[in-house]
Amino acid sequence: MNLSFSPEDLKFQEEVRTFLEKNYPADVKRKMDNGIPLEREDHLKWQKVLSKKGWFAINWPEEHGGTGWSITQKHIFQNELAAFNTPNIVPFGVSMCGPVIYTFGTEEQKERFLPAIRDNDVWWCQGYSEPGSGSDLASLKTKAEKKGDKYIVNGTKTWTTMAQHADWIFCLVRTDSSGIKQEGISFLLIDMKSPGVEVKPIITIDGSHEVNMVYLDNVEVPAENLIGEEGAGWSIAKFLLAHERTGIGGIPHLKREIKRLREIADELPLNDGFLKDDNLFMDKLNKLEIDLLSAEFTELRTLAAMSAGGHPGPESSILKIGGTDLQQALSELFVEALGYYAHPFMSESDLASNEKRIGPDFAATVMPHYLNFRKVSIYGGSNEVQRNVIAKAVLGL
Amino acid sequence: MDFALSEEQKQVQELITQFIAKDYPFDVREKLVKSEDGFSKEYWKTFGEFGLLAMPFPEGDGGFNGGPVDLMVILEAFGTGLIVEPYIPNIVLAGNLISKLGSDDQKKEILPKLFSGELQMSFAFTEPQSRFDVNDVTTSAKLEGDNYIIDGYKAVVMNGPASDKFIVSCRTSGSQLDEDGISLLIVDKDSKGLSSRDYSNVDGSKASEVTLENVSVPKSNLIGEEGKAFKTISQVIDLATLAISAEAVGIMQKMNELTLEYTKTREQFGQTLSKFQALQHRMVDTFMVHEQTKSLLLMAAAKMNDNAPDSSKAVSALKFQIGSAAKLIGEESIQLHGGMGVTEEMSIGHYFKRLTTIRTIFGNSDYHLKRYSSL
Numbered sequence: 001m002n003l004s005f006s007p008e009d010l011k012f013q014e015e016v017r018t019f020l021e022k023n024y025p026a027d028v029k030r031k032m033d034n035g036i037p038l039e040r041e042d043h044l045k046w047q048k049v050l051s052k053k054g055w056f057a058i059n060w061p062e063e064h065g066g067t068g069w070s071i072t073q074k075h076i077f078q079n080e081l082a083a084f085n086t087p088n089i090v091p092f093g094v095s096m097c098g099p100v101i102y103t104f105g106t107e108e109q110k111e112r113f114l115p116a117i118r119d120n121d122v123w124w125c126q127g128y129s130e131p132g133s134g135s136d137l138a139s140l141k142t143k144a145e146k147k148g149d150k151y152i153v154n155g156t157k158t159w160t161t162m163a164q165h166a167d168w169i170f171c172l173v174r175t176d177s178s179g180i181k182q183e184g185i186s187f188l189l190i191d192m193k194s195p196g197v198e199v200k201p202i203i204t205i206d207g208s209h210e211v212n213m214v215y216l217d218n219v220e221v222p223a224e225n226l227i228g229e230e231g232a233g234w235s236i237a238k239f240l241l242a243h244e245r246t247g248i249g250g251i252p253h254l255k256r257e258i259k260r261l262r263e264i265a266d267e268l269p270l271n272d273g274f275l276k277d278d279n280l281f282m283d284k285l286n287k288l289e290i291d292l293l294s295a296e297f298t299e300l301r302t303l304a305a306m307s308a309g310g311h312p313g314p315e316s317s318i319l320k321i322g323g324t325d326l327q328q329a330l331s332e333l334f335v336e337a338l339g340y341y342a343h344p345f346m347s348e349s350d351l352a353s354n355e356k357r358i359g360p361d362f363a364a365t366v367m368p369h370y371l372n373f374r375k376v377s378i379y380g381g382s383n384e385v386q387r388n389v390i391a392k393a394v395l396g397l
Numbered sequence: 398m399d400f401a402l403s404e405e406q407k408q409v410q411e412l413i414t415q416f417i418a419k420d421y422p423f424d425v426r427e428k429l430v431k432s433e434d435g436f437s438k439e440y441w442k443t444f445g446e447f448g449l450l451a452m453p454f455p456e457g458d459g460g461f462n463g464g465p466v467d468l469m470v471i472l473e474a475f476g477t478g479l480i481v482e483p484y485i486p487n488i489v490l491a492g493n494l495i496s497k498l499g500s501d502d503q504k505k506e507i508l509p510k511l512f513s514g515e516l517q518m519s520f521a522f523t524e525p526q527s528r529f530d531v532n533d534v535t536t537s538a539k540l541e542g543d544n545y546i547i548d549g550y551k552a553v554v555m556n557g558p559a560s561d562k563f564i565v566s567c568r569t570s571g572s573q574l575d576e577d578g579i580s581l582l583i584v585d586k587d588s589k590g591l592s593s594r595d596y597s598n599v600d601g602s603k604a605s606e607v608t609l610e611n612v613s614v615p616k617s618n619l620i621g622e623e624g625k626a627f628k629t630i631s632q633v634i635d636l637a638t639l640a641i642s643a644e645a646v647g648i649m650q651k652m653n654e655l656t657l658e659y660t661k662t663r664e665q666f667g668q669t670l671s672k673f674q675a676l677q678h679r680m681v682d683t684f685m686v687h688e689q690t691k692s693l694l695l696m697a698a699a700k701m702n703d704n705a706p707d708s709s710k711a712v713s714a715l716k717f718q719i720g721s722a723a724k725l726i727g728e729e730s731i732q733l734h735g736g737m738g739v740t741e742e743m744s745i746g747h748y749f750k751r752l753t754t755i756r757t758i759f760g761n762s763d764y765h766l767k768r769y770s771s772l
């Protein structure tokens with residue numbers, strides 16, 4: 001056992017830092033540092049910086065444009081991205097659909113879809129959930145009927161994150177309703193520009209437009225957009241959910257935010273001193289940091305096990321629960337740091353405008369973030385469902 | 398020992414419950430929140446006609462002799478309907494400061510209009526650095542001839558945008574944290590040198606940042622004795638803490654009801670969510686916490702009613718509990734609603750937002766734990 005970085009690792013870290021200092025676009029950075037909501041183009045601009053360098057699809061096999069980095073290098077890279085406060089990578093293409101295609105797709109599909117994901121030319125979204133099928137995803141009803149060399153798709157997807165920006169959607173659809181519900185599900189790629197696709201916004205309690213309903217009305221999809229066999233959709237989905245659960249803990253980001261909260265506590269006036277003089281507050285901050293260490297090293301153990309062979313398994317549920325608990329606890333601590341100044345509400349357009357903020361500069365996004373982050377224990381398989389997974393698959397109950 | 402409400406109190410409760418059912422459904426509330434004023438001035442006058450605005454004041458002041466228990470009854474009922482009309486800033490804060498300390502002339506000029514709903518007021522007592530300490534006052538007032546000259550900044554002043562008049566806590570002597578040397582002055586919204594930045598809060602209420610530069614008010618606008626306001630401010634903040642805790646308990650009750658209802662209708666895996674034992678236990682916990690919090694509410698209201706020597710301590714115990722109960726019930730309710738819980742469309746998220754801001758208003762759990770220990 002050796003948990004320290006080698007000289008090569010440190011050199012790599014320096015390389016990443018230098019690259020980010022030079023290439024992280026200043027306008028995107030300004031928005032990130034000032035809590036201004038990002039537009040589609042901002043995400044793309046940033047992600048293109050990485051894809052041009054070949055540092056975007058870092059987890060992919062090298063033959064498809066992956067980096068071949070060790071887990072330590074990946075760990076270093078993620079931490080540096082977070083330390084520079086870069087935007088989260090939109091995961092639907094690079095972390096979800098890509099791995100599905102290179103694992104289950106035909107050669108033709110790999111050639112057709114992977115380069116555009118790796119180079120950030122196509123924006124993907126995830127069409128799993130439906131109004132009647134949330135936790136019980138396998139009960140999904142969106143129907144795909146084979147007619148000649150096409151599927152005709154009808155149904156409603158919901159909670160589709162950033163569908164308003166997406167070019168393509170990967171969907172779970174029902175191709176067979178006769179047998180066990182899991183066995184009639186297929187994995188289908190749909191061009192959002194197809195006639196019959198309609199996107200309607202869902203506004204969340206923080207006032208933002210992040211999720212959507214996606215209506216599919218007699219949408220014609222070429223049969224060659226099916227990934228894997230008909231009926232293989234569920235096992236593909238399970239493979240993908242495990243992938244989704246590893247990155248979801250957001251640990252590097254949490255490390256940066258804890259550091260930021262410490263800096264805030266040093267400077268935020270409280271009576272005739274500063275917030276850092278409030279022992280109860282600082283105790284909570286320190287406890288959170290200990291929990292974070294535990295989560296970080298649990299993640300590293302999982303990653304090490306993965307790199308020794310195999311895919312992330314049900315253990316990734318532990319990371320999801322632990323990481324999201326921490327994200328929520330930290331978002332709450334930011335609210336506490338602000339006292340009354342957590343309450344003023346600025347809309348996304350207020351934030352984007354040059355209007356002066358109310359209270360401390362960092363205040364405006366704190367409460368929206370707390371409210372928005374209720375989602376992290378709900379999406380990607382709720383934390384209750386994760387516990388069911390651990391009970392069943394890990395503890396054997 | 399009797400926990401029962403009086404007949405009159407039950408009637409008040411019934412009146413408000415019916416008002417909410419008939420005139421204040423969630424979609425109406427949403428329209429009001431999004432309107433220019435952020436609440437209904439018409440409903441505010443209706444509350445005046447109901448007698449709710451004059452309820453917790455002595456008969457001598459034109460009130461109905463109600464006390465903390467009556468206040469609790471009103472606010473708890475308001476909480477169930479998420480009533481956004483500014484009862485606490487106008488009635489509990491401004492009204493009580495005038496009633497307890499004001500001169501006869503001040504009472505005559507202000508209270509009748511406050512009780513009828515014609516006049517809007519607020520209490521400007523927080524500053525950026527003061528957090529929950531009402532003794533932390535840097536806004537200064539200096540007597541020059543027959544006028545006080547006020548300079549300073551007040552933060553997140555509840556009901557600021559609608560207010561015709563502010564009551565401003567000012568330092569007339571002593572240093573930043575001294576309890577001595579704090580005075581209350583009535584300042585008209587349109588006074589020269591007063592500027593306010595108005596905005597909405599996440600819970601649908603409205604507030605202002607108020608800057609005072611060389612604002613001159615006549616000496617007769619001083620409420621009570623110069624430099625001696627701290628004790629009364631503390632008492633009034635205690636009362637307001639009780640009131641907002643009652644509102645929170647009403648919200649908790651409603652959130653538990655809504656969640657129970659939702660889990661009984663939403664089906665996943667071929668059964669209603671309410672059938673999952675993992676969720677049943679959580680709903681049992683939120684049910685218990687609501688009951689336990691209500692017990693502390695009744696205790697604190699009764700102690701304040703009796704002017705018990707430990708009533709401030711009881712209020713801190715209550716608000717400490719409100720903080721943790723609001724977190725548990727608020728967050729669990731959203732979680733059990735799944736994705737629907739985070740939508741703007743459903744009422745549950747709006748109850749959650751108000752319950753969340755209440756955790757902070759007049760002191761969060763940490764603050765009241767410290768205060769409890771010190772009293």
Ligand SMILES: Cc1cc2nc3c(=O)[nH]c(=O)nc-3n(C[C@H](O)[C@H](O)[C@H](O)COP(=O)(O)OP(=O)(O)OC[C@H]3O[C@@H](n4cnc5c(N)ncnc54)[C@H](O)[C@@H]3O)c2cc1C
Nearest residue numbers: 126128129134135159161375379380382384732733735736
């Ligand atoms: C902001 C946000 C973004 C999202 N993005 C996407 C996306 O891009 N694509 C996509 O396909 N989906 C997305 N989702 C959907 C998400 O995956 C679902 O919300 C999630 O699966 C939960 O489903 P539900 O909302 O229908 O809740 P329900 O399944 O109705 O669950 C309600 C509550 O019951 C609990 N529960 C359900 N079953 C059980 C059980 N067996 N035992 C114990 N408790 C149980 C749940 O944990 C939850 O607390 C997103 C959701 C949100 C909120």
Ligand SMILES: Cc1cc2nc3c(=O)[nH]c(=O)nc-3n(C[C@H](O)[C@H](O)[C@H](O)COP(=O)(O)OP(=O)(O)OC[C@H]3O[C@@H](n4cnc5c(N)ncnc54)[C@H](O)[C@@H]3O)c2cc1C
Nearest residue numbers: 387388391397671672673674675676677678679680681682
């Ligand atoms: C100190 C002591 C004094 C006692 N005194 C008396 C007495 O005076 N008279 C008397 O009749 N009995 C008495 N009991 C027995 C007591 O009532 C039983 O221990 C109790 O009913 C639990 O049964 P069990 O021990 O068989 O545990 P089990 O029923 O085997 O339960 C084991 C665990 O599983 C949990 N569990 C069981 N069923 C469920 C479920 N459906 N859902 C969720 N969790 C579940 C339990 O909560 C427990 O944690 C006493 C026990 C103790 C420890």
